[in-house]
Amino acid sequence: xxxxxxxxxxxxxxxxxxxxxxxxxxxxxSILEHFPNRLENLVKDLxxxxxxxxxxxDGWTIRQVIHHISxxxxxxxxxxxxxxxxxxxxxxxxxxxxxxxxxxxxxPIKMSLNHIxxxxxxLVYLLKTLSEDDFNKCFIHPETNTEVMLSxxxxxxxWHSNHHYAHIENILKxxxxx
Numbered sequence: 001x002x003x004x005x006x007x008x009x010x011x012x013x014x015x016x017x018x019x020x021x022x023x024x025x026x027x028x029x030s031i032l033e034h035f036p037n038r039l040e041n042l043v044k045d046l047x048x049x050x051x052x053x054x055x056x057x058d059g060w061t062i063r064q065v066i067h068h069i070s071x072x073x074x075x076x077x078x079x080x081x082x083x084x085x086x087x088x089x090x091x092x093x094x095x096x097x098x099x100x101x102x103x104x105x106x107x108p109i110k111m112s113l114n115h116i117x118x119x120x121x122x123l124v125y126l127l128k129t130l131s132e133d134d135f136n137k138c139f140i141h142p143e144t145n146t147e148v149m150l151s152x153x154x155x156x157x158x159w160h161s162n163h164h165y166a167h168i169e170n171i172l173k174x175x176x177x178x
Contacts, residue, residue: 016156043109
């Protein structure tokens with residue numbers, strides 16, 4: 001892995017097991033449950049200058065990453081609900097890079113930290129009530145035209161949480177801020 005690739009994927013790309021077990025799902029739900037507090041503790045004392053620092057060359061700022069997590073995990077929650085209430089719904093993709101250029105991505109991070117906390121509370125509450133059959137339901141992702149099982153999506157968003165946490169943590173370490 002080259003240096004830029006390591007900066008883009010500090011924990012590697014999502015590598016899921018062939019057979020997703022109940023234990024995998026429980027572990028991933030635990031990651032999702034604790035992520036909002038971990039993230040807030042990581043960034044709560046950062047200054048605006050620190051928040052507006054890119055985590056890698058040509059990458060987003062820490063502030064943009066936090067707002068992205070809020071939007072992305074909101075989408076994920078909605079995708080779970082669609083898959084649970086419709087038969088293999090075709091979800092809506094969005095241009096993450098374009099969203100990151102909108103003015104709300106310059107806003108104070110508290111707004112998105114609050115949203116991440118709320119959406120994770122709702123998502124975890126929902127996930128803990130699902131049956132094995134529910135986790136086998138899926139949605140269709142339009143970019144790949146593939147079925148995405150909810151069991152996979154739980155792991156993917158646990159990975160996504162840790163992935164962006166590592167982006168922020170790594171730049172804080174490089175800069176000597178932690």
